Amino acid sequence: MNKFYVHTFGCKVNQYESEKIRRELLLCGMREAKELKDAGLVILNTCTVTSRADADARNFIRLCSKNNSKVVLTGCYAQRAKEYLSKIDGVCCVVPQDQKQRIVENLLSAGLVLRISNARVDTLDGIKNHTRAFLKIQDGCNRFCTYCIVPYVRKELYSRNKNDVIKEAQGMINKNIKEIVLCGTHTGLYPHLSDVIEDIIKIEADFRVRLSSIEINEIDDKVLKIAVGNKKFCRHFHIPLQSGDNEILKKMARRYTRDFYLNRIKEIQQLCPDISVTTDVIVGFPSEKESAFHNTVSLIREANFLKVHIFPYSKREGTPASRFPEQLDCSIIKQRCRFLAKISRECSKKYLKNFRGKKVDVLIEKNKEGFSYGYSSNYIPVYVDKQCPANEFVRVRISEEYKNGVKGEIDETD
Numbered sequence: 070m071n072k073f074y075v076h077t078f079g080c081k082v083n084q085y086e087s088e089k090i091r092r093e094l095l096l097c098g099m100r101e102a103k104e105l106k107d108a109g110l111v112i113l114n115t116c117t118v119t120s121r122a123d124a125d126a127r128n129f130i131r132l133c134s135k136n137n138s139k140v141v142l143t144g145c146y147a148q149r150a151k152e153y154l155s156k157i158d159g160v161c162c163v164v165p166q167d168q169k170q171r172i173v174e175n176l177l178s179a180g181l182v183l184r185i186s187n188a189r190v191d192t193l194d195g196i197k198n199h200t201r202a203f204l205k206i207q208d209g210c211n212r213f214c215t216y217c218i219v220p221y222v223r224k225e226l227y228s229r230n231k232n233d234v235i236k237e238a239q240g241m242i243n244k245n246i247k248e249i250v251l252c253g254t255h256t257g258l259y260p261h262l263s264d265v266i267e268d269i270i271k272i273e274a275d276f277r278v279r280l281s282s283i284e285i286n287e288i289d290d291k292v293l294k295i296a297v298g299n300k301k302f303c304r305h306f307h308i309p310l311q312s313g314d315n316e317i318l319k320k321m322a323r324r325y326t327r328d329f330y331l332n333r334i335k336e337i338q339q340l341c342p343d344i345s346v347t348t349d350v351i352v353g354f355p356s357e358k359e360s361a362f363h364n365t366v367s368l369i370r371e372a373n374f375l376k377v378h379i380f381p382y383s384k385r386e387g388t389p390a391s392r393f394p395e396q397l398d399c400s401i402i403k404q405r406c407r408f409l410a411k412i413s414r415e416c417s418k419k420y421l422k423n424f425r426g427k428k429v430d431v432l433i434e435k436n437k438e439g440f441s442y443g444y445s446s447n448y449i450p451v452y453v454d455k456q457c458p459a460n461e462f463v464r465v466r467i468s469e470e471y472k473n474g475v476k477g478e479i480d481e482t483d
């Protein structure tokens with residue numbers, strides 16, 4: 070029988086969903102290929118957040134085709150472009166995002182699996198090849214930011230039952246998972262987010278919980294209080310900025326102003342000085358003038374971010390922004406991205422400098438090139454000049470900046 074291989078593009082939610090598909094196929098009696106080249110059947114879980122993500126999926130299909138593998142597409146791109154994708158050579162079945170949960174039934178109808186199991190994979194106890202386990206708590210978004218395709222491809226708003234989430238977290242901890250990342254398409258829409266975090270960190274074991282991303286106007290004081298008071302909740306927030314210019318923010322239909330964003334960040338940093346903040350920025354949104362771009366640059370300089378993820382604006386057909394006048398030339402967008410990348414590197418360095426001589430707890434993920442490597446609670450990439458076992462916490466005294474993070478030595482003294 071054909072072996073299968075699951076490949077994922079996109080966010081942590083997609084990775085969580087891919088792991089469920091993988092386990093369901095195993096329950097159907099399918100065998101998994103270790104490598105793509107050995108797979109007769111490839112499940113490609115796609116993303117469509119940018120045109121780059123779409124192109125990555127098409128290139129991957131081409132690669133599978135050369136390998137004579139049958140390709141099943143699912144995920145957000147499959148939702149948005151089912152007809153177009155089903156005509157591509159090598160694609161034998163397209164299962165849109167809204168049918169992903171029933172993917173094995175679709176595969177059975179297409180004759181790609183011979184039987185399906187009555188058992189379902191309701192919870193996960195980890196993600197293959199990942200030290201950190203992603204735990205999906207929510208799906209969908211109804212905010213309709215004007216550039217974003219997500220509300221069109223993940224329409225249904227859905228929050229998981231709190232008890233199910235806690236049960237899943239407990240199962241992960243029982244399997245010795247040391248870091249659980251709570252994720253969703255729009256995690257701030259999860260009702261009583263602080264309650265679910267509190268209940269998970271009450272579980273007695275050596276582990277920590279991280280929030281994948283949250284909007285600035287959705288970090289309530291309760292969540293902040295947990296971040297300040299409980300070491301089991303990671304001192305790191307990923308808070309998308311998108312633009313530092315009020316006019317652009319308004320055109321994006323983001324629900325905050327530049328001042329609100331900056332003041333709240335400063336408040337958070339004052340309450341919890343060792344917290345880190347990372348962010349996303351879109352460069353070259355339609356009508357972004359040089360002055361608007363510089364408002365973003367100045368905010369970034371002021372906000373003391375650990376890292377800025379830079380996204381060149383990507384026109385998504387069907388979104389309001391794709392019809393806005395004054396779409397910017399690619400060359401301007403590229404130039405601004407390059408400039409912003411330089412500013413972002415300077416800001417990271419400045420942020421990391423403050424940690425020289427300080428101690429952080431690092432969850433080791435892998436050993437590479439003579440170093441052990443992992444992340445601190447505040448999401449600093451840390452390199453340790455010693456072989457340490459993976460999936461263990463070690464206390465590290467930071468000596469200096471190194472590569473994309475810092476390096477240091479083990480120091481277990483208090």
Ligand code: SF4
Pocket residue numbers: 210211212213214217218219220254255
């Ligand atoms: S909040 Fe805005 S950017 Fe985020 S997923 Fe929803 S529509 Fe997209």
